Amino acid sequence: MDESSAASNARVSSLDVVDVRFPTSAQLDGSDAMNPDPDYSAAYVIIGTDDPAQPRGFGMTFTIGRGTEVVVAAVESMRPLVLGVSVEELRTGMGAFWRHLTGDSHLRWLGPEKGVMHLATAAIVNSAWDLVAKVEGKPLWQLLADMPPDAIVEAIDFRYIDDAITPAEIVATLERNGATRADREAELRVTGYPAYTTSIGWLGYDDTKIARLCDEALADGFTRFKMKVGADFDDDLRRARIIRDHIGPDRMLAIDANQRWGVAEAIDWVNGMAEVNPYWIEEPTSPDDILGHAAIARGVAPVLVATGEHVHNRVMFKQLLAADAIGVCQIDATRVGGVNENLAIIFMAAKAGIPVCPHAGGVGLCELVQHLSIFDYISVSASLDGRMIEYVDHLHEHFVDPVSMRDGAYQVPTLPGYSSEMYAASLERFAFPNGPEWAPDPGIDAESEDIVADDVQPVPR
Amino acid sequence: MDESSAASNARVSSLDVVDVRFPTSAQLDGSDAMNPDPDYSAAYVIIGTDDPAQPRGFGMTFTIGRGTEVVVAAVESMRPLVLGVSVEELRTGMGAFWRHLTGDSHLRWLGPEKGVMHLATAAIVNSAWDLVAKVEGKPLWQLLADMPPDAIVEAIDFRYIDDAITPAEIVATLERNGATRADREAELRVTGYPAYTTSIGWLGYDDTKIARLCDEALADGFTRFKMKVGADFDDDLRRARIIRDHIGPDRMLAIDANQRWGVAEAIDWVNGMAEVNPYWIEEPTSPDDILGHAAIARGVAPVLVATGEHVHNRVMFKQLLAADAIGVCQIDATRVGGVNENLAIIFMAAKAGIPVCPHAGGVGLCELVQHLSIFDYISVSASLDGRMIEYVDHLHEHFVDPVSMRDGAYQVPTLPGYSSEMYAASLERFAFPNGPEWAPDPGIDAESEDIVADDVQPVPR
Numbered sequence: 001m002d003e004s005s006a007a008s009n010a011r012v013s014s015l016d017v018v019d020v021r022f023p024t025s026a027q028l029d030g031s032d033a034m035n036p037d038p039d040y041s042a043a044y045v046i047i048g049t050d051d052p053a054q055p056r057g058f059g060m061t062f063t064i065g066r067g068t069e070v071v072v073a074a075v076e077s078m079r080p081l082v083l084g085v086s087v088e089e090l091r092t093g094m095g096a097f098w099r100h101l102t103g104d105s106h107l108r109w110l111g112p113e114k115g116v117m118h119l120a121t122a123a124i125v126n127s128a129w130d131l132v133a134k135v136e137g138k139p140l141w142q143l144l145a146d147m148p149p150d151a152i153v154e155a156i157d158f159r160y161i162d163d164a165i166t167p168a169e170i171v172a173t174l175e176r177n178g179a180t181r182a183d184r185e186a187e188l189r190v191t192g193y194p195a196y197t198t199s200i201g202w203l204g205y206d207d208t209k210i211a212r213l214c215d216e217a218l219a220d221g222f223t224r225f226k227m228k229v230g231a232d233f234d235d236d237l238r239r240a241r242i243i244r245d246h247i248g249p250d251r252m253l254a255i256d257a258n259q260r261w262g263v264a265e266a267i268d269w270v271n272g273m274a275e276v277n278p279y280w281i282e283e284p285t286s287p288d289d290i291l292g293h294a295a296i297a298r299g300v301a302p303v304l305v306a307t308g309e310h311v312h313n314r315v316m317f318k319q320l321l322a323a324d325a326i327g328v329c330q331i332d333a334t335r336v337g338g339v340n341e342n343l344a345i346i347f348m349a350a351k352a353g354i355p356v357c358p359h360a361g362g363v364g365l366c367e368l369v370q371h372l373s374i375f376d377y378i379s380v381s382a383s384l385d386g387r388m389i390e391y392v393d394h395l396h397e398h399f400v401d402p403v404s405m406r407d408g409a410y411q412v413p414t415l416p417g418y419s420s421e422m423y424a425a426s427l428e429r430f431a432f433p434n435g436p437e438w439a440p441d442p443g444i445d446a447e448s449e450d451i452v453a454d455d456v457q458p459v460p461r
Numbered sequence: 462m463d464e465s466s467a468a469s470n471a472r473v474s475s476l477d478v479v480d481v482r483f484p485t486s487a488q489l490d491g492s493d494a495m496n497p498d499p500d501y502s503a504a505y506v507i508i509g510t511d512d513p514a515q516p517r518g519f520g521m522t523f524t525i526g527r528g529t530e531v532v533v534a535a536v537e538s539m540r541p542l543v544l545g546v547s548v549e550e551l552r553t554g555m556g557a558f559w560r561h562l563t564g565d566s567h568l569r570w571l572g573p574e575k576g577v578m579h580l581a582t583a584a585i586v587n588s589a590w591d592l593v594a595k596v597e598g599k600p601l602w603q604l605l606a607d608m609p610p611d612a613i614v615e616a617i618d619f620r621y622i623d624d625a626i627t628p629a630e631i632v633a634t635l636e637r638n639g640a641t642r643a644d645r646e647a648e649l650r651v652t653g654y655p656a657y658t659t660s661i662g663w664l665g666y667d668d669t670k671i672a673r674l675c676d677e678a679l680a681d682g683f684t685r686f687k688m689k690v691g692a693d694f695d696d697d698l699r700r701a702r703i704i705r706d707h708i709g710p711d712r713m714l715a716i717d718a719n720q721r722w723g724v725a726e727a728i729d730w731v732n733g734m735a736e737v738n739p740y741w742i743e744e745p746t747s748p749d750d751i752l753g754h755a756a757i758a759r760g761v762a763p764v765l766v767a768t769g770e771h772v773h774n775r776v777m778f779k780q781l782l783a784a785d786a787i788g789v790c791q792i793d794a795t796r797v798g799g800v801n802e803n804l805a806i807i808f809m810a811a812k813a814g815i816p817v818c819p820h821a822g823g824v825g826l827c828e829l830v831q832h833l834s835i836f837d838y839i840s841v842s843a844s845l846d847g848r849m850i851e852y853v854d855h856l857h858e859h860f861v862d863p864v865s866m867r868d869g870a871y872q873v874p875t876l877p878g879y880s881s882e883m884y885a886a887s888l889e890r891f892a893f894p895n896g897p898e899w900a901p902d903p904g905i906d907a908e909s910e911d912i913v914a915d916d917v918q919p920v921p922r
Contacts (some may be wrong), residue, residue, distance in 0.1 A: 014572060034566060035566045035567075035570070038570075039567070063567075064566070064567050066565065067571050067578070068533065070538050070578070073534035076530075077527065077531050105496045105497060105525070106525050106528055107528045108495070109496070109524055109528070110531060110576060110580065114773065115529060115773075117528070117531070119571065126680075160725065160749075160750055162725070163724045163725060163756075259573070262621060263624045286573075286776045288777055288781060290752070291780045292776075310573065311577075315749040315750050318750075319752045319753075320748065384558060404913050
């Protein structure tokens with residue numbers, strides 16, 4: 001990173017973590033075959049330093065409601081690994097910081113590098129990148145694009161992937177693309193990065209709403225669409241026909257099963273939907289089933305297999321790529337261990353010639369992943385072929401630097417940082433369980449028992 | 462299960478979870494190349510019912526110190542799924558109970574079926590099996606062996622493994638072995654189930670201690686041994702020669718790298734140790750790297766590849782077996798989702814012809830896994846060829862029904878339950894952070910500051 005930046009002896013001296021939950025289940029936003037009623041949530045991390053002149057870093061991991069408190073506990077368990085780290089150490093050794101977090105032997109036992117502990121790692125690591133990007137005065141994508149190749153190499157943990165990608169290959173890729181980098185950056189500032197919309201096709205929406213949302217998305221300039229499938233075949237086909245009728249025969253329609261099927265069932269279901277011409281089938285089965293995805297990929301071709309939002313680390317992505325199990329690599333900003341691990345995955349995907357199409361939506365994921373895809377185009381894959389970022393139009397209003405969409409494309413963010421800062425008022429209002437959105441009104445519970453009507457259900461066991 | 466047992470309307474009405482930690486790091490017991498200083502610990506679960514005549518159920522998951530509080534928080538997050546379940550529901554539908562725990566869509570997002578949430582699932586599920594076994598008045602292995610085939614099938618979640626094993630195959634296996642079951646049970650009651658010892662070869666032990674422990678283990682009747690490797694090749698070879706000299710050329714010596722290597726490094730290291738004739742190489746690399754294990758298996762043959770203590774669910778085991786990646790299947794009683802998921806793995810391994818040699822040691826793992834291996838022999842694999850249970854001679858004194866070893870073999874447990882009950886006094890003494898073993902003596906801290914000597918180190922950041 002840029003040595004001319006203001007030096008600082010600042011050290012991380014505070015780590016706050018908030019359990020923030022949005023009651024999205026009320027409208028069935030985000031409903032799919034595996035997740036009927038998500039409340040989009042986050043374990044939200046804010047790190048601060050002992051130097052008031054330094055910015056704070058904001059990071060998060062995405063969750064869907066119950067259990068977010070477990071991720072909060074995991075962040076707390078890592079607090080001793082974060083406090084006292086200097087801003088200079090972060091600026092010059094983000095890879096060392098990542099290994100410092102993931103290498104704690106006691107905590108590693110609880111993964112390793114998966115599940116709750118890795119979600120917590122993501123939230124912390126993302127906050128550290130936001131801090132450094134702000135210190136450098138650059139949006140994250142630009143911070144990454146400006147880093148010398150050896151600094152990118154330092155940020156990546158090659159443990160367990162050195163049979164798939166090497167530091168030399170990464171340096172060569174960055175150097176090869178360096179000459180034409182400015183062209184792609186200028187292009188993106190005009191066109192934006194292509195997106196597809198999932199907002200049309202949640203499982204809980206009725207047919208009328210689907211049709212209306214298709215028309216609205218077309219009017220907004222979207223040309224690529226995704227719908228949820230997997231609960232009922234006939235229902236899926238009916239809804240898919242409605243969407244195909246509205247978007248026409250040539251626009252992209254992807255389908256997403258959210259892990260509902262076994263291998264044979266996935267192949268049969270997808271092939272049964274051939275008439276609506278699905279572009280990819282997303283999460284057909286368990287995210288752990290690498291060889292199962294490979295079998296499905298062979299069974300549903302030319303439909304592509306896509307997965308990643310639940311693929312827990314670079315080792316799993318390495319194998320999905322090696323086994324020809326995926327045609328679309330769906331990185332997630334917060335499932336794996338933050339920016340560092342996504343760099344590893346982006347480089348492996350580029351080497352394998354598989355397009356990266358990030359998972360987004362939820363809360364904050366759109367804000368984060370846009371930086372990763374822009375870096376991918378500018379410095380790594382140097383291609384937009386088959387590449388697009390998921391877009392869902394929820395909850396952006398809670399972010400200080402929300403995504404900006406135009407003609408179905410993400411506009412390049414310009415403010416310093418990782419676009420991860422949430423308004424303090426939002427964190428306060430939606431804090432669980434004591435924010436005003438969640439805490440029962442004491443006036444009702446304590447003073448007026450009569451308001452409990454006969455149709456109020458007892459708390460389920 | 463036996464319909465003649467006393468019926469009960471009892472429901473689970475309490476769930477207690479204890480963070481219990483033993484300061485094993487002080488003696489370097491359990492030290493290996495990845496885990497230099499484990500404090501053997503557990504998130505320990507006790508479920509009780511609203512009927513004082515019913516037994517309580519004791520279960521646990523194994524951890525190694527810091528972060529156990531995160532697993533405790535995960536157990537707490539599942540409390541609403543456990544309270545109110547009836548003993549009768551557990552007796553007749555343990556599979557439904559398992560799916561009830563793992564199927565909560567919000568909590569599932571935090572895995573699925575891996576990491577902290579799955580460790581918590583294991584602790585709870587193990588406590589439920591202990592409760593049911595006590596209700597039935599049988600040790601767990603016998604409860605399993607007496608269950609009708611359709612009840613075993615009910616207990617298994619076939620989601621994501623129906624391409625590897627079917628209910629019909631499980632029924633056929635159980636029925637085929639039923640005729641000769643009594644012979645194997647009688648045999649085990651005489652001979653016990655074979656074990657190997659890891660107590661000789663922790664990485665932190667010096668050469669003199671290793672030599673002494675080899676002699677002691679031979680005197681105790683052990684004929685199979687395992688040592689830790691992976692930190693320093695020359696050191697590994699020197700220690701292996703000492704062990705080989707003491708145990709002779711024909712006894713089994715396995716080596717265990719605890720995930721220290723990448724694929725190429727693993728192959729080179731193991732082949733470099735050929736002169737000491739390793740029987741298996743355990744955890745050569747990331748537990749997630751199925752295809753990497755397959756490559757290592759090809760590269761080190763005839764040395765077998767073993768893994769499992771960090772393999773997080775049945776879907777991963779399915780692939781390790783399908784990819785010919787392991788020659789030894791090391792189930793763990795608490796890493797996957799308890800007894801139910803281990804049943805799935807045991808049947809898949811038997812179908813693949815791969816011996817199950819459980820991971821044990823830590824705290825409580827020996828007590829638990831013996832039941833699974835005994836059931837495997839009696840009802841599933843019907844073979845002892847290449848099969849043995851790990852044994853480590855630590856911390857058994859904290860259990861009400863500790864393992865009993867004779868001539869290097871586990872003696873068949875006879876008391877009802879899963880041998881998982883820890884003494885209340887042990888739970889109290891080693892409770893973290895407020896048990897007397899961990900809480901600072903208030904007499905020293907509060908009343909006598911002078912006792913803090915100059916050489917006391919500040920708390921590391």
